[in-house]
Amino acid sequence: MNKRNTRAFAFGVFFSAMIIGIVYLQSNDDSKETANDLVNARSLIEKEGYVILSEAEYNDRIETEAAAKEEKAKEEGHTDNNEPKMAKHALTIETGMLPSDLAKQLLEKNIIEDADKFASYLDEYGYSKKLQVGTFEVNNEMSFKEIAELISK
Missing domain, CATH: 3.30.1490.480 (Endolytic murein transglycosylase)
Structure with missing residues (x-):
């Protein structure tokens, strides 16, 4: 390769990098789209009949159900017979x-x-x-x- 071809190639690479950079900088509005996608996803999930809980709400519900099962077992006079015995x-x-x-x-x-x-x-x-x-x-x-x-x- 001679000097002229090398300069032309370098100019082409530089020009391509500039175009990619401009396109990238102008399309960097993902934060607004992400927020809209989250709202849309939440409404779609609720429309399908599902309930969205925070982690704290979920943990509270699990603890409440476990306590209710334990209370029911005590009322019926059952002990923890569901546990597998050691063989x-x-x-x-x-x-x-x-x-x-x-x-x-x-x-x-x-x-x-x-x-x-x-x-x-x-x-x-x-x-x-x-x-x-x-x-x-x-x-x-x-x-x-x-x-x-x-x-x-």
Whole structure:
């Protein structure tokens, strides 16, 4: 490229940047449009039958409903029987057991909810190669990691 072509190219880039800058500066009235969009959105939501609450109002409503449920349970003489009970199991690992066998055993005893996920977890994080033979006390409140670390010490 010679000097003349370089100057022409530079002038073109400069001219394009000027046009883009002018257009940008003249169309920078987004604050008014955003406020109008917010009002329009709010009216549309209310027109559809929804209620808009502030975070404080929402939290108050949640607390009120929880208190009402608790009061109703007390009136009916119910205690918190809906809470799941802790299931314990003595997991026995024998020589040659596969991670899928362990997972099925834990699923049958309601220690885990998904046998495939647990077996995959053991394989993915390398615990399946470190399984120890023995009997281990596990419960349904333990995470996959806690169980895996317990049986692979």
